[in-house]
Amino acid sequence: MAHYRASESKREQFRRYLEKSGVLDTITSVLVALYEESDKPTNAMDFIKLHLGAAAAEPADAEALRMELADLQQKCNLLMEENKELKNRLMQYEPSVEEGAAE
Numbered sequence: 834m835a836h837y838r839a840s841e842s843k844r845e846q847f848r849r850y851l852e853k854s855g856v857l858d859t860i861t862s863v864l865v866a867l868y869e870e871s872d873k874p875t876n877a878m879d880f881i882k883l884h885l886g887a888a889a890a891e892p893a894d895a896e897a898l899r900m901e902l903a904d905l906q907q908k909c910n911l912l913m914e915e916n917k918e919l920k921n922r923l924m925q926y927e928p929s930v931e932e933g934a935a936e
Contacts, residue, residue, distance in 0.1 A: 859885070 851857050863884045867877060874880040 848857075863881055866884055867874075867880055870880070
């Protein structure tokens with residue numbers, strides 16, 4: 834009987850471990866997504882693998898892509914400001930449409 838309680842205690846510890854680490858929530862959400870799928874996939878295992886993979890860590894180059902995105906956004910903003918400034922300077926040298934029509 835003591836052996837039964839010891840294994841039950843280990844099970845409870847393992848269950849708490851899975852709960853703390855978020856494994857139970859992740860598996861539950863994947864199973865709920867499969868349940869709520871209107872067109873059930875032919876291979877449920879592939880569905881689960883795909884959705885568990887989506888919950889996995891980001892690819893190694895994700896940080897590099899984030900940094901490149903920030904750099905490109907900054908360059909875009911600078912170019913937009915330069916474009917606006919050049920348009921304003923151009924307006925100083927070109928007569929407006931109304932002035933050209935009056936001549």
